[in-house]
Amino acid sequence: MSYVAYANGPIGGGQTTGNGQGSNSVNLRLFNERVILNALRRLGAASKADLSRTVSLTSNTAGIIVKELEERGLIRSEGKRSGARGQPATLLSLNPEGAYSIGVKVGRRSVDTVLVDFCGHVVERRHHERDFPMPEESLALALGDIADMQGGLPAGGRDRLVGIGVAAPYNMGSWRRELDIRFDAYTVWNDVDIAAQLGAATGLPVFRENDGTAAAVAEMFQGCGRELENFVYLFIGSAIGGGLVMNGQYYRGITGNAGDIGLMPVGPSRLASAPRPTHSCDILLTRASINSLIRHLRANGVEVALRSELEQAIPLHPALVAEWLDDAANALVMPLLSAACLLDVEAIVIDADLPMPVRRDLETRLNRYLDEAVPEARRPPPLRLGQIGRHAAALGAAILPLHLNYSPSREILVNQ
Amino acid sequence: MSYVAYANGPIGGGQTTGNGQGSNSVNLRLFNERVILNALRRLGAASKADLSRTVSLTSNTAGIIVKELEERGLIRSEGKRSGARGQPATLLSLNPEGAYSIGVKVGRRSVDTVLVDFCGHVVERRHHERDFPMPEESLALALGDIADMQGGLPAGGRDRLVGIGVAAPYNMGSWRRELDIRFDAYTVWNDVDIAAQLGAATGLPVFRENDGTAAAVAEMFQGCGRELENFVYLFIGSAIGGGLVMNGQYYRGITGNAGDIGLMPVGPSRLASAPRPTHSCDILLTRASINSLIRHLRANGVEVALRSELEQAIPLHPALVAEWLDDAANALVMPLLSAACLLDVEAIVIDADLPMPVRRDLETRLNRYLDEAVPEARRPPPLRLGQIGRHAAALGAAILPLHLNYSPSREILVNQ
Numbered sequence: 001m002s003y004v005a006y007a008n009g010p011i012g013g014g015q016t017t018g019n020g021q022g023s024n025s026v027n028l029r030l031f032n033e034r035v036i037l038n039a040l041r042r043l044g045a046a047s048k049a050d051l052s053r054t055v056s057l058t059s060n061t062a063g064i065i066v067k068e069l070e071e072r073g074l075i076r077s078e079g080k081r082s083g084a085r086g087q088p089a090t091l092l093s094l095n096p097e098g099a100y101s102i103g104v105k106v107g108r109r110s111v112d113t114v115l116v117d118f119c120g121h122v123v124e125r126r127h128h129e130r131d132f133p134m135p136e137e138s139l140a141l142a143l144g145d146i147a148d149m150q151g152g153l154p155a156g157g158r159d160r161l162v163g164i165g166v167a168a169p170y171n172m173g174s175w176r177r178e179l180d181i182r183f184d185a186y187t188v189w190n191d192v193d194i195a196a197q198l199g200a201a202t203g204l205p206v207f208r209e210n211d212g213t214a215a216a217v218a219e220m221f222q223g224c225g226r227e228l229e230n231f232v233y234l235f236i237g238s239a240i241g242g243g244l245v246m247n248g249q250y251y252r253g254i255t256g257n258a259g260d261i262g263l264m265p266v267g268p269s270r271l272a273s274a275p276r277p278t279h280s281c282d283i284l285l286t287r288a289s290i291n292s293l294i295r296h297l298r299a300n301g302v303e304v305a306l307r308s309e310l311e312q313a314i315p316l317h318p319a320l321v322a323e324w325l326d327d328a329a330n331a332l333v334m335p336l337l338s339a340a341c342l343l344d345v346e347a348i349v350i351d352a353d354l355p356m357p358v359r360r361d362l363e364t365r366l367n368r369y370l371d372e373a374v375p376e377a378r379r380p381p382p383l384r385l386g387q388i389g390r391h392a393a394a395l396g397a398a399i400l401p402l403h404l405n406y407s408p409s410r411e412i413l414v415n416q
Numbered sequence: 417m418s419y420v421a422y423a424n425g426p427i428g429g430g431q432t433t434g435n436g437q438g439s440n441s442v443n444l445r446l447f448n449e450r451v452i453l454n455a456l457r458r459l460g461a462a463s464k465a466d467l468s469r470t471v472s473l474t475s476n477t478a479g480i481i482v483k484e485l486e487e488r489g490l491i492r493s494e495g496k497r498s499g500a501r502g503q504p505a506t507l508l509s510l511n512p513e514g515a516y517s518i519g520v521k522v523g524r525r526s527v528d529t530v531l532v533d534f535c536g537h538v539v540e541r542r543h544h545e546r547d548f549p550m551p552e553e554s555l556a557l558a559l560g561d562i563a564d565m566q567g568g569l570p571a572g573g574r575d576r577l578v579g580i581g582v583a584a585p586y587n588m589g590s591w592r593r594e595l596d597i598r599f600d601a602y603t604v605w606n607d608v609d610i611a612a613q614l615g616a617a618t619g620l621p622v623f624r625e626n627d628g629t630a631a632a633v634a635e636m637f638q639g640c641g642r643e644l645e646n647f648v649y650l651f652i653g654s655a656i657g658g659g660l661v662m663n664g665q666y667y668r669g670i671t672g673n674a675g676d677i678g679l680m681p682v683g684p685s686r687l688a689s690a691p692r693p694t695h696s697c698d699i700l701l702t703r704a705s706i707n708s709l710i711r712h713l714r715a716n717g718v719e720v721a722l723r724s725e726l727e728q729a730i731p732l733h734p735a736l737v738a739e740w741l742d743d744a745a746n747a748l749v750m751p752l753l754s755a756a757c758l759l760d761v762e763a764i765v766i767d768a769d770l771p772m773p774v775r776r777d778l779e780t781r782l783n784r785y786l787d788e789a790v791p792e793a794r795r796p797p798p799l800r801l802g803q804i805g806r807h808a809a810a811l812g813a814a815i816l817p818l819h820l821n822y823s824p825s826r827e828i829l830v831n832q
Contacts, residue, residue: 020455022448022473023829025441032438039436056831057438178791230670232758244758246667253760254646260760265753265790267683281750281789334697337681338754342648342660344669344676373697374681375594410826413439415472 021415034408047089074098103398106168108238112394113145135192163205163401166195167214167393178286207400211393216243218396223387230345236352239285264335273299287331329365340380351386437831450824463505490514519814522584524654528810529561551608579621579817582611583630583809594702623816627809632659634812639803646761652768655701680751689715703747745781756796767802
């Protein structure tokens with residue numbers, strides 16, 4: 001038996017939100033349990049007294065919850081804290097072996113799988129490069145990884161695998177002209193529900209988000225999100241994706257496609273290598289994507305298919321890379337200013353599957369063009385480089401099942 | 417004594433959000449009380465049994481809460497429902513006299529004041545037209561209205577006036593070039609805290625939002641928001657403002673400026689009447705605002721200062737109005753497509769302080785240009801005309817104090 005669960009913790013999502021419903025003491029208990037787990041996730045280790053203070057619960061309430069979570073193997077004692085006066089306090093922390101989760105990122109040029117423990121630490125990671133693989137091939141790669149990872153879990157760990165998170169671009173078979181995907185058969189991706197297929201084949205609960213939102217989830221839990229509660233996130237991969245984090249939660253939108261920065265309208269590219277737009281506007285993914293870099297290299301006689309080849313080509317062709325960077329930075333100006341006006345966030349976080357010097361060069365150019373863009377506007381929020389890098393979407397996918405099973409979403413407070 | 421309270425019910429706002437805090441039974445009781453009030457606000461009238469079913473509370477819990485709310489005068493019995501079998505049930509509804517609230521909208525061309533009862537119905541409304549009034553004049557007009565409205569309340573009603581909501585453009589003294597505000601002294605508006613002054617002068621709690629967000633709040637409670645939980649809202653007034661409604665809540669952003677559609681980047685106007693942009697982009701308020709219509713009329717020999725004069729001029733100069741409409745619709749395309757990609761909403765709601773035929777014409781042109789804009793994009797969400805019209809910001813301002821005192825925000829469930 002398997003099912004595909006849509007994310008139900010974050011803001012939005014088209015599912016029942018319980019707006020208008022009352023609450024009761026059962027919800028309250030579940031919520032407080034997750035509040036304690038969440039606090040330990042942030043604090044790393046804490047005494048029972050610290051915990052109850054941090055989460056504003058009475059020590060009695062906190063104590064009862066801690067005892068039960070210990071019995072369920074989700075938290076553990078870490079020994080005593082030394083140095084304090086009086087009786088040394090027992091330190092509690094999450095038990096890394098309390099639960100496991102697998103994330104799968106299915107992309108246009110790669111399949112990535114990652115196994116994380118209850119603390120969100122990566123236990124194992126697999127990466128497969130392919131040039132526009134078809135669904136059967138991607139599915140087979142992911143299933144192979146999942147079987148290996150399950151097999152490698154410690155005794156009893158298989159039962160504590162809470163699910164599979166799946167990150168994939170929305171409508172992966174579309175925008176073939178803008179992304180130079182030359183074969184018609186690739187449109188089949190638009191009809192494939194890879195998450196459902198993974199669920200059916202493994203019997204595990206499956207949780208899915210588009211790749212941009214999944215990457216934003218990784219950044220929220222393990223990157224800039226440790227300091228920022230409100231940011232627009234974008235990731236330049238084969239195409240370009242994004243996600244929105246508001247008030248410490250990620251925002252899905254009504255169809256799970258919020259933050260779809262790749263389809264934002266832009267003017268035409270200044271590069272001769274780019275396809276001419278067929279409409280009054282072009283879309284951002286035509287210009288600010290690794291695909292557009294590969295296209296620009298190819299148009300200038302540098303053939304590159306796999307990501308590893310691109311990594312080798314970049315330092316050899318600095319002038320071509322700079323031309324692309326300049327066009328990509330220009331393309332990003334209006335979308336990012338628009339996002340800043342609409343969302344009033346603390347920062348814009350940019351990550352990319354590109355070497356760090358290229359990311360920094362993009363950041364520098366973009367800051368310059370943002371400054372030049374509009375009259376007397378409030379300054380756009382600062383740019384920050386993402387802290388996760390190329391594996392962000394796979395890691396975010398792996399975090400989803402843990403988040404949705406163990407985070408103190410306000411939703412669970414309300415009767416459903 | 418007075419204080420200025422920022423909205424603390426909606427998503428975001430820079431205030432403590434209680435993320436990470438536990439909950440307790442006191443919060444639970446307050447939340448359920450407001451859930452009942454909220455259900456009555458939506459249902460109009462309901463029996464105790466209907467109510468408890470609607471909000472998923474036990475009839476015992478609901479009964480205790482209803483009794484107390486009746487004693488506090490917030491709800492009342494409406495007589496019996498006839499036609500049902502068995503004992504006819506007593507119908508409950510909100511008591512309109514249970515509370516009152518005043519909204520003030522301070523704008524570049526008007527001051528509007530509105531008094532609403534606990535049901536959100538307008539009891540009284542005042543409208544003053546001025547051409548770019550200075551702060552002292554606007555303050556005096558608002559205070560005069562407030563004193564009159566307080567004086568007109570029924571016996572005991574003054575004590576149940578829960579506060580004043582204030583809606584004003586953010587940085588009203590800025591963008592003078594784009595809005596043709598020719599005198600330097602107008603910048604003083606950027607340093608004036610009109611909400612704090614109203615609070616100090618009246619001794620009432622003050623709640624403020626920018627004018628776009630306040631208008632979105634009105635639309636959310638009394639317009640399209642009765643059918644839609646997720647929409648981008650924009651209002652074409654003297655300039656242009658906006659607001660975001662997500663999951664049935666309005667979103668403020670970290671400084672209360674989310675939905676600031678007027679500053680979104682656009683290309684230059686096609687009208688000779690418009691000022692040439694000084695930077696690589698212009699901003700939307702230069703092109704899609706009543707000010708730009710007045711400017712276009714003036715450049716063609718039609719002098720208009722007050723709104724009432726504009727209303728008379730519009731039917732007399734259809735060609736000029738059409739030229740402006742076409743440019744405004746063109747200007748709106750990229751901001752609206754951008755918002756749709758980022759926010760994945762059910763609809764885009766457009767309202768304007770313009771006669772209905774002009775609004776409809778704008779909608780028609782905009783739909784055409786949106787269709788022509790981008791390749792193979794998912795269709796943007798449908799356009800809807802706003803249902804509130806010119807007084808939206810003042811009405812939304814009046815709703816704020818009621819909303820923040822009586823709505824079941826999830827925030828109040830969590831220990832602060």
